[in-house]
Amino acid sequence: MLFSYRCDGCSRHIRGVCAHCKQVMLQHDLPSVPGVLAAVRYENTARQLVHGLKFHNHRGIAALFGEVMVERLRSDLEMPNVVTWAPTSKQRAHKRGHDQAELIARAVSLQLGVPCRQLLRRTSSTSQTGQSRSTRLVGPTFVARACANVGRVLLIDDVVTTGSTLGRAATALREAGAIHVTCAAFAATPAPSERR
Ligand SMILES: [Zn+2]
Known part of the structure; x- marks a missing residue:
């Protein structure tokens, strides 16, 4: 196959993600979600790429997400002692075959030069895909391993909508002794007022 590689964002014949798609993702200001740092809006190209990572196991995308998150969020981010994921x-x-949040957390940890550790376990098996907003607000619950010695934690997820999942994960970390938890997501679903 001559042209077996395609951009995961737009299907151009390029390996990885093309410069245009990267630019499109970065054209907006940072989305605002209370309590969560998010790098891009979950729409168009970003949505394509999350889909590629989630369902087609294109792991190179996670590295790009890590780069984009660190580049876009660095100025708002206090350097953590450890990176983890929901x-x-x-x-x-x-x-x-993978947990996309873990892949992104590992990419972010590599970018920051900070260790990545699994600190959380999910206790409910409900997945959010395809569920109503009200079900999502109940959402999954988490338990954390003892975090007394971990210091500042950067908690990562791929996509944030209401922030409730990350909020519950952060609470579990704090209850287990984490001193400070910052929640960050690659993409945020735009609020209705931001949708075009
Ligand atoms: Zn592209």
């Missing part, structure tokens, strides 16, 4: 349900991770 785990997806075991069934989903098993089916896909």
Whole structure:
């Protein structure tokens, strides 16, 4: 196959993600989600790329997400001691062969030069995809391993909508002794007022 590589954002014949798609993702200001730092809006190219990572296992995308997050969020981010992630349900991770939040967390940790550790376990098996907003607000719950010695934690997820999942994960970390938890997501679903 001569042209077997395609951009994950727009299907141009380029390996990885093309410069145009990168630029499109970065054209807006940072989305505003209370309590969560998010790098880009979850629409168009960003949505394509998250889809590529989630469902097609294109892991190179996670490295790009890590770069974009650190570049866009660095000025708002206090340097953490450890990076972790809000785990997806075991069934989903098993089916896909990976946990996309973990892949992004590992990419961010590499960019920051800070260790990445699994600190959270998901206790409910409900996955959010395809569920109503009200179900999502109940959402998954988490337990954290003892965090008394971990210091400042940067908690990562791929996409944030209401911030409730990350909020619950952050609470579990604090209850386990984390001194300070910053929540960050690659993309945020735009609020209705921001949608065009
Ligand atoms: Zn492209």
